[in-house]
Amino acid sequence: MILPASTLTEDDVSTTGAAAAASVPISGSSPAASSRPGYTSLDVQLSGVGRSFGDHTVLRDVSLRVAPGEVLAILGSSGCGKSTLLRAVGGLDTGSTGEILIDGSAVQRYDERTAVGFQEPRLLPWRSIYKNVSLGLPRSLSKAEGRERVDELLELVGLKDRAALRPREISGGMAQRASLARALARRPGVLLLDEPFGALDALTRLKMQDLLLDVHAQTGTTVLLVTHDVDEALQLADRVLLLGMNAGDPTAAEGATIARLLNVPGSRPRDRASAELAALRGELFSGLGVDSHTH
Amino acid sequence: MPPTRPISRRLTSDRDPSRSTHHAAGRCSGQDARTPGRRRRRKLPGGGLLIGAVVPALLLGLWWLVTEGTGTFSPVQLPAPQTVFSAGVGLFESGDLIDHMTISLQRVLLGFAAGAGLGLALGSLLGLSSIADALLHPTVGAFRAVPSLAWVPLLLLWVGIDEDSKVILIAIGAFFPVFTAVHSALRHVDAQLVEAGRAFGFHGVRLLGTVQLPAVVPSVFSGLRLGLAQAWLFLVAAELLASSEGLGFLLDESRNNGRTDRLLLAIVLLALLGKLTDTLLGIVERKALKTWA
Ligand SMILES: Nc1ncnc2c1ncn2[C@@H]1O[C@H](COP(=O)(O)OP(=O)(O)OP(=O)(O)O)[C@@H](O)[C@H]1O
Ligand SMILES: [Mg+2]
Numbered sequence: 001m002i003l004p005a006s007t008l009t010e011d012d013v014s015t016t017g018a019a020a021a022a023s024v025p026i027s028g029s030s031p032a033a034s035s036r037p038g039y040t041s042l043d044v045q046l047s048g049v050g051r052s053f054g055d056h057t058v059l060r061d062v063s064l065r066v067a068p069g070e071v072l073a074i075l076g077s078s079g080c081g082k083s084t085l086l087r088a089v090g091g092l093d094t095g096s097t098g099e100i101l102i103d104g105s106a107v108q109r110y111d112e113r114t115a116v117g118f119q120e121p122r123l124l125p126w127r128s129i130y131k132n133v134s135l136g137l138p139r140s141l142s143k144a145e146g147r148e149r150v151d152e153l154l155e156l157v158g159l160k161d162r163a164a165l166r167p168r169e170i171s172g173g174m175a176q177r178a179s180l181a182r183a184l185a186r187r188p189g190v191l192l193l194d195e196p197f198g199a200l201d202a203l204t205r206l207k208m209q210d211l212l213l214d215v216h217a218q219t220g221t222t223v224l225l226v227t228h229d230v231d232e233a234l235q236l237a238d239r240v241l242l243l244g245m246n247a248g249d250p251t252a253a254e255g256a257t258i259a260r261l262l263n264v265p266g267s268r269p270r271d272r273a274s275a276e277l278a279a280l281r282g283e284l285f286s287g288l289g290v291d292s293h294t295h
Numbered sequence: 296m297p298p299t300r301p302i303s304r305r306l307t308s309d310r311d312p313s314r315s316t317h318h319a320a321g322r323c324s325g326q327d328a329r330t331p332g333r334r335r336r337r338k339l340p341g342g343g344l345l346i347g348a349v350v351p352a353l354l355l356g357l358w359w360l361v362t363e364g365t366g367t368f369s370p371v372q373l374p375a376p377q378t379v380f381s382a383g384v385g386l387f388e389s390g391d392l393i394d395h396m397t398i399s400l401q402r403v404l405l406g407f408a409a410g411a412g413l414g415l416a417l418g419s420l421l422g423l424s425s426i427a428d429a430l431l432h433p434t435v436g437a438f439r440a441v442p443s444l445a446w447v448p449l450l451l452l453w454v455g456i457d458e459d460s461k462v463i464l465i466a467i468g469a470f471f472p473v474f475t476a477v478h479s480a481l482r483h484v485d486a487q488l489v490e491a492g493r494a495f496g497f498h499g500v501r502l503l504g505t506v507q508l509p510a511v512v513p514s515v516f517s518g519l520r521l522g523l524a525q526a527w528l529f530l531v532a533a534e535l536l537a538s539s540e541g542l543g544f545l546l547d548e549s550r551n552n553g554r555t556d557r558l559l560l561a562i563v564l565l566a567l568l569g570k571l572t573d574t575l576l577g578i579v580e581r582k583a584l585k586t587w588a
Contacts, residue, residue: 182495251309
């Protein structure tokens with residue numbers, strides 16, 4: 001079940017295409033390569049990715065392949081570089097070293113194949129929810145097609161009857177749903193979500209997790225989901241990537257890297273109380289430096 | 296859409312009892328949508344316009360009272376309201392009044408348009424481009440530090456005592472408030488919104504029109520209204536200093552001729568015209584804020 005970072009061999013990193021897709025073990029009812037008509041799901045290949053700010057190294061040697069359609073949760077303590085990694089994949093940050101390939105070609109600045117759901121909804125306050133969602137539409141779409149797609153997305157996230165309202169007139173959970181719809185509007189091959197439900201109350205968060213699973217079932221898109229919630233990761237992800245220092249090796253270089261890469265068993269929605277998940281939960285908590293027995 | 300279960304129904308239906316907690320939350324968050332609009336102040340009976348007219352009416356009454364036979368003020372010190380009114384009628388019938396008002400209004404509008412336009416352009420440039428800001432802001436700041444009336448002698452020397460020098464002075468007065476408002480508002484546009492705009496494929500002019508300009512609309516309008524007030528201030532300065540027509544000239548001429556009635560008339564007209572232009576700009580502002588904020 002547990003895949004230590006060291007088992008990520010050169011092979012795993014350098015092979016591309018369908019062969020590699022087949023070689024990546026994905027648990028349960030893997031949605032890999034099962035994207036629906038009109039949607040794409042692309043693979044993401046990280047090779048030796050690092051990022052430093054000045055002489056402060058935040059990330060180093062991050063190498064892994066995310067299969068098309070996979071949901072990868074990224075966990076790690078605060079400030080360890082989760083957002084930094086996500087921003088590098090989306091082309092929001094250009095200062096990283098190493099190589100990031102999406103569908104075999106290097107990430108572009110603000111890469112169109114990706115879409116970002118930020119931690120804050122980041123909706124334009126002077127635009128209606130409808131117009132905020134249409135902000136995410138690709139430029140190539142005709143007006144009529146765009147309208148149709150926004151209607152479809154608002155239906156999907158349950159905001160159809162709020163379309164005309166401004167962001168300040170809806171609740172925080174609704175704003176997050178609008179932000180998710182906006183990210184989906186370009187039908188991204190890779191959906192990047194940075195703690196999208198972090199600011200929500202527990203019940204709304206559960207509802208949003210269900211929504212995300214439904215969206216994923218419908219679109220089949222690849223998802224990189226940053227979260228600080230171990231249970232959220234176990235509920236949503238095919239694999240969980242734990243970023244952290246190499247605690248076992250005091251001589252290791254500064255900067256976080258892959259501390260654990262775990263397969264999560266079982267098809268979704270998963271039973272939150274299952275024993276298998278409990279074992280993984282303990283593993284992740286100890287990886288985060290938390291003694292799971294006191295929790 | 297693929298033939299999967301429509302998701303929106305899952306958010307609202309109560310088919311599946313095991314999800315009932317979620318539904319409770321769903322319904323709840325469905326209802327807590329904020330009511331549109333901000334809290335209004337309580338409506339006053341008769342509307343704000345009437346209330347606002349109370350104090351001017353009282354002042355007018357007081358003015359009439361102290362000039363009506365009490366002998367507190369000589370007619371040269373303070374003429375009666377009706378004297379001022381008939382002075383206005385007299386000037387109106389000779390056609391002078393309309394001329395004075397037209398030329399003043401024309402100068403203000405031209406100067407304001409030029410100054411505000413330049414302020415918008417330069418404020419946008421420096422607000423958006425760090426390079427332009429580093430290059431030009433110290434210079435603009437130095438010019439701003441010069442009290443604007445200090446330019447008058449130089450303008451008279453270079454441009455001469457004609458329309459141009461007055462319009463330029465008014466433009467200088469209108470420029471700085473607009474420039475400062477636009478510049479600092481653009482510098483402080485929410486960086487997260489700008490990043491979100493970029494992430495969704497907006498850049499350059501489209502990003503400007505979609506995120507940055509709408510975000511600064513409220514500040515731009517307060518800058519414009521300040522600029523308009525400055526324009527009227529500099530109009531009077533220009534016309535007092537060197538002019539042969541206009542409301543400022545009327546002020547100066549009336550003082551020289553001891554025509555206090557006309558002097559007061561000019562002040563009242565300046566107040567009315569200033570208020571009128573500000574109100575018109577305010578109407579445009581309200582329209583813009585409805586769309587943008
Ligand atoms: N633009 C930047 N300039 C300098 N340092 C930065 C910058 N962005 C991030 N960092 C540093 O990189 C480190 C990782 O930041 P990052 O935002 O990726 O953390 P995170 O894992 O997302 O944390 P959190 O869970 O709190 O969101 C932090 O120490 C932060 O100070
Ligand atoms: Mg973060």
